[in-house]
Amino acid sequence: MRGKKLRTSEWFPWILVYVFVVAAPVLVMLIGPRPEGRPFLRDFSVAMAFCAMSIVGLQFVLTARIPSLKRPFGSDVVYYFHHRISVVAAGLVLLHLIVLAVDDASTWSLLAFWSAPVRARFAFASLLCLLALVLVSVFRKKLRVEYITWRITHGLLAMGAVAFAMTHMQLVGIYLSLPWKRVLWAAYAAVWIGALAYARVIRPIAMKLRPYEIASITEERGSAWSLRLAPLGHAGARFAPGQFAWITVGRSPFADLEHPFSYSSSAADPGSPVFTIKATGDFTNRIADLDVGIRVYVDGPFGAFSLDRRPAAEEFVFIAGGIGITPMMSMLRTMRDRRDTRRCTLIYAARSLEEMTFREELEGIGEDLNLRLHLVPTVADDEWKGPHGRIGPEILSEILPPSCKEGACEIYLCGPPPMMDAIEALLVRLGVPVQQIHTERFNLA
Ligand SMILES: Cc1cc2nc3c(=O)[nH]c(=O)nc-3n(C[C@H](O)[C@H](O)[C@H](O)COP(=O)(O)OP(=O)(O)OC[C@H]3O[C@@H](n4cnc5c(N)ncnc54)[C@H](O)[C@@H]3O)c2cc1C
Incomplete structure (x- = not known):
């Protein structure tokens, strides 16, 4: 299978729809009767709050893993946008409050929760939820909040922020005087709740109907284990090489774990899908102790990190660090099985040769592929004749095929975040067009 090249018509309409959905409540607000003599600043502040409200509500849609929405952009871009736009939404809500206070300084008194009118209390509660949500997300690692605790509170805070804000709007009521304006917001709320139901109920049901079990567990170099899965009662899901899936091991797909x-x-x-997992934390440290036959649920595939997205490419360069080799392995194994002999280069960095996952297979796979392999251990003994140390400008400019600077090769990069940041910047400095650098980040959250 070769994927189609992405056309502008596939992603541009989504951007237009997003902008329209965020702006529509403001346009609607301006139509119909408004209270006489209401200062512009008050309308302006409400417009900002309405935009913030639409943005926060749309976050449920963005994170619902709707394939047709994720396909054009890729999951990491969608999550990146999700993170950034929530900061914008929180900023708009704060501006809503500040502009109201500029118009009328007595607005600050509404922050005194117990003496404030009920409508203001709901606004205050919504603001607190939104600020807590953004701050805990941005500083999660510094605050040492466990991922799973964060994920549960993140969902609850998001629902609280939206529900309290909706109640505040209803209680203020000025801009919802006409029935069809109320219908618009009811429709928005229905879409948000629908997206939640899709993510939390419909997708888990779909997973439950297509279970897998662990068929084998193989230890790999670099504290990693390969889980080979066997579909139970179905043929498995087709995926593009380089994509990923969400997997639930030994639990119900409704558990959200x-x-x-x-x-x-x-x-x-x-x-016969395989996932190769490096032991790094609570869940991944338990992979080695799993048993063959354990039930697994797979939600996927997702992601745009695939050579199938560039069917016309003549040459590929894969740059992997540590466990970032997994999507590259899928692409190389797929090329081998398809007898795809386009030129490719793999630069694979890891702490040492001993820790290079799939090393033996990589050293042999070149017989079936048009592959140049460069293993780059950070530390190596005197016998090692190849490059070693961190991948810097010298190593990269020596290994990178000349076609990359001429815009004729596609580069795929996956590894630890500091390595990815450094190499991405280096590639650009070396003259590689940025649209030819494709990245997969293993830290969505
Ligand atoms: C697109 C993508 C592809 C990946 N592919 C691979 C791969 O092929 N092989 C591999 O070994 N690792 C891969 N990872 C990383 C892997 O998902 C994490 O290492 C794993 O979830 C950590 O779980 P833990 O409980 O063991 O670690 P913890 O120590 O609990 O968490 C470490 C960090 O991992 C992230 N994380 C933890 N749980 C989750 C979760 N449920 N969902 C999302 N992020 C989480 C958080 O940022 C957390 O701070 C991939 C990640 C992404 C986003």
Whole structure:
């Protein structure tokens, strides 16, 4: 299977729809009767709050993993946007309050929760939820909040922020005087609740109907284990090499305890998917102790990090660090199975040669591919004749094929965040067009 090249017509309409949905409540607000003599600043502040409200509500849609929405952009871009736009929404809500206070300084007194009118209390509660949500998300790692605790509170705070804000709007009522304006907001709320239901009920049901079990567990170099899954009663899901899926191991798909992992197996064999998992934390440290036969649920595939998105490319460069080799492995194994002999280069960095996951297979796979392999251990003994140390400008400019600077190769990069940031910047400095650098970040949250 080769994927189609992405056309502007696939992603641009989504941007237009997003902007329209965020702006529509403001346009609607301006139509119909408004209270006489109401200062412009008050209308302006409400417009900002309405935009913030639409943005926060749309976050439920953005994170519902709706395939047609994720396909054009890729999950990391959608999550990146989700993070940034929530800061914008919180800023708009704060501006809403500040502009109201500029118009009428007595607005500040509404912050005295117990003496404030009920409508203001709801606004205050919504603001607190939104600020807590943004601050805890931005500083989660510094605050040492466990991922799963954060994920549960994140969902609750988001629902609280929206529900309290909706109640505040209803209680203020000025801009919802006409029935069809109320219908518009009811329709918005229905879409948001629908997106939540899709993510929390419909997708888990779909997973439950298509279970898998662990068929084998293989220890790999670099404290990693490969889980080969066997579909139970179905043929498995087709995926593009380089994509990932959310997997739930030994629990109900409704438990919301899933983790994202890239497929490491060939896309030519969707009936036997493999995920290679490095032990790094609570869940991944338990992989080695799992048993064959345990039930697994797979939600996917997702992601745009795939050579199938560039069917016309003549040459590929894969740059992997540590466990970031998994999507590259899937792409290389798929190329081998498809007898795809386009030129490719793999630059693979890890702490040492011993820790290079799939090392033996990589050293042999070149016989079936048009592959140049460069293993770059950070530390190596005197016998090692290849490059070593961190991948810097010298190593990269020596290894990078000349076609990359001429815009004729596609570069795929996946590894630890500091390595990715450094190499992305280096590639740009070396003259590689930015649209040819594709990244997969293993830290969505
Ligand atoms: C698109 C993508 C593809 C990935 N592919 C692979 C792969 O092929 N092989 C591999 O070993 N790792 C992969 N990862 C990383 C893997 O998902 C995390 O290492 C794993 O979820 C950590 O879980 P933990 O409980 O063991 O670690 P913890 O120590 O609990 O968490 C470490 C960090 O991992 C992230 N994390 C934890 N749980 C989740 C979760 N449920 N969902 C999302 N993020 C979480 C959080 O940022 C957290 O701070 C991938 C991540 C992403 C986003």
